């Protein structure tokens with residue numbers, strides 16, 4: 001009995017050890033009525049270009065991604081919305097978790113200073129406020145309606 005209890009204790013999940021959903025919710029997903037609402041244009045695009053797309057970009061071939069997995073391309077809103085949970089769990093701050101895995105967790109904290117380049121600098125770190133805003137933006141963006149077909153994404157035309 002004693003052994004069983006110990007085994008349960010050791011395999012129990014220690015909180016904060018791995019990627020964890022931040023539990024962030026969106027107060028108002030409407031970018032038109034919300035004067036401070038975060039959008040792709042006023043926040044997401046700049047955040048991704050500053051911290052993520054040097055490795056996670058659709059125009060980077062496998063050998064130029066420094067290990068960033070395929071189908072994790074953040075150079076478009078469409079790409080972000082393919083894996084919003086993963087982004088929240090890797091990089092977001094919220095009521096249930098503060099995730100700091102990306103950027104840098106897969107490369108020993110090193111990042112390329114140019115898109116697709118070698119790991120030649122310490123990864124620039126998003127601030128706590130930026131990580132919180134990221135989680136809010138992703139939570140709101142997934143509640144909005146998007147028409148990627150008419151925008152030309154995923155369309156054969």
Ligand code: HEC
Pocket residue numbers: 048051052053054055056065066067068069072083086087090091102103104105106107110111112
């Ligand atoms: C140095 C290049 C690099 C940069 C910059 C980078 N990543 Fe990554 N990313 C990786 C590597 C390598 C992996 C796979 C290894 C890992 O998961 O630790 C990865 C994996 C991921 C995953 C998938 C994890 C999973 O398996 O579900 C997500 C989501 C992610 N990154 C998001 C981001 C976000 C968001 C940013 C910007 C804040 C970012 N990454 C910046 C290299 C990078």
